[in-house]
Amino acid sequence: MKTKALRLYGASDLRLEEFELPEIKEDEILVKVVSDSICMSTYKCAILGEKHKRVPDNVAQHPTIMGHEFAGNIIKVGKMHQDKFRPGMKFTLQPALNYKGTMWSPGYSYEFFGGDATYCIIPHEVMELGCLLEYKGKSYYEASLAEPMSCSIGAFHACYHTKMxxxxxxxxxxxxxxxxxxxxxxxxxxxxxxxxxxxxxxxxxxxxxxxxxxxxxxxxxxxxxxxxxxxxxxxxxxxxxxxxxxxxxxxxxxxxxxxxxxxxxxxxxxxxxxxxxxxxxxxxxxxxxxxxxxxxxxxxxxxxxxxSTHVMGTTGGNTADMLESLELTAAGRINPAVMVTHIGGLDSAGETTLNLPKIPGGKKVIYTHIEMPLTAISDFREKGREDKRFAVLADIVEANNGLWCGKAEEYLLKEWEQTD
Missing domain, CATH: 3.40.50.720 (NAD(P)-binding Rossmann-like Domain)
Structure with a gap:
């Protein structure tokens, strides 16, 4: 199975490459990635390279795939996991693995596992830890955003108070x-x-x-x-x-x-x-x-x-926080789309990642099977003067208080040329 992926070779060295994935083992799962949202943590990883705590020292020889806030479809399931997962299932995942004391995570640490890719392989530890989650919603971007939402949810839960x-x-x-x-x-x-x-x-x-x-x-x-x-x-x-x-x-x-x-x-x-x-x-x-x-x-x-003031820090959420995020989103109680201001294709992921602090606005959502320059939602109407597809997207989001939504994603995936 060929994949196209944005790979890290070292500090500020990102390359979009096509290569062959190995055949999955009996304890692995092959997935098609549809969406990945770019996190400021991804930028930090990209500029630090092997100096980052989650990046292997040999990344120059074994480049890792970027991106950890992703969702998509399961393609093939190794026989050890066929009782729980099946081809065609939608998925999202909790990337903060902490497997056997390591800090490894997709988007930082794995050669064949990350969100800025058309296809990738989910390793056994993700299933062992219960971090691969079936996603029953319709919109992939909401599943991608469940991870950043879970980080804030975890932070709220981790706060604490005492009595005199x-x-x-x-x-x-x-x-x-x-x-x-x-x-x-x-x-x-x-x-x-x-x-x-x-x-x-x-x-x-x-x-x-x-x-x-x-x-x-x-x-x-x-x-x-x-x-x-x-x-x-x-x-x-x-x-x-x-x-x-x-x-x-x-x-x-x-x-x-x-x-x-x-x-x-x-x-x-x-x-x-x-x-x-x-x-x-x-x-x-x-x-x-x-x-x-x-x-x-x-x-x-x-x-x-x-x-009695006190300070603490949190990084990432856990699986329970992810599930809470997905449940609240499905119930319409929270709307992760408030974070999103830009949409792009996989071809724009590298430049976007390396320049993230310089790009105004909020979350940048990458759809990995299309080619599209990173585009601000607020620029859709102007872009629509030359490309009618952007005019349609502008109509959709303007009817939704200017926010990205499931209808816009559905139109994008239908009308933009698929790269695979």
Missing amino acids: GVYHHDMGIKEGGSLAILAGAGPMGLGALTYALHSDRRPSLVTVADINEDRLARAKALFPAEEAKKDGIELYFVNTANMENPAAELKKLAGGGYDDVFSYAPVPSVVELASAVLGRDGCLNFFAGPTDPQFSAKMNFYDVHYN
Whole structure:
């Protein structure tokens, strides 16, 4: 079986290549990838190469396939797994494997297993860990986005709180409490916001702070404060760019400080602001992973001692978080499409990955069996002047509040030329 895949050979060395996959073993599964969403973690992997913790030292000789947020169809099943999986099944997967103490993961570590490919081979450990999941929904992009959504879901579950004089940890964000999402108008912040507003365990107040007015304007349009208020949640969007004392202004909204604060950017000023706005027993979740192993920022340790503030970090979700994401999406309670701003084909995956921080907007979804330059959803109408297919896509998304959707995906997969 031939595949076309974006492969990592070293730091900033990505190559789109066609090659032969080996025949699957009895404990492996062959799949057709349909969609993969590009994560900032993928960018970090690409620029670091073998210096990344999940990338093998011999990647130059055995290049790995990029991409870990993917979904598609099962093609062939090794005999060890034929009791549970069958050809034709749709799938998604939990990529944080942690198999026997390793940090290996698709998109970083495997020669024949990754999402930026037309076809790939799922190794035995994925099934052993229960990380290959049947997907019963219609839209592949939603299955791809279940992974980034699961990261925020896991972060919400991992937060904890204590009571004065009692050192038992109550897990999860504080129900009915105050929550701040800093650098929160980007794709992952919006994913966290849709979960905060519509999950079973909700705060009573949410503040989304950012310094990019365009991103904040989009967030306000997608999440009207009056709608949140109907569900009993006070929702604020705040631009802290020109505030003389942003910590004081944010704390004023929360009546003195926040129970839970998420830092969605690996920037010292954002982390320090997160520390400064914590209320008593406040939990700071440093969500955004830095590339610098010496990254550090100030934290108020007076508050750590006397106000019981605490800090933690999470990376990725687990299988239960993935399943929760899929269930909430299927029920229409959360909408991962709020994260998506660009669509492209496999031919655009390499350039997109290496330039991800320079490309504005949110999540970039790659459809691996089509050729299409990375295109902003907001540019569909303009592109439609030369290519009528983009005009149709513009009609579809504009009827859906400007968001990517299942109807748009269906049209794309039907009308764009397939590469295999």
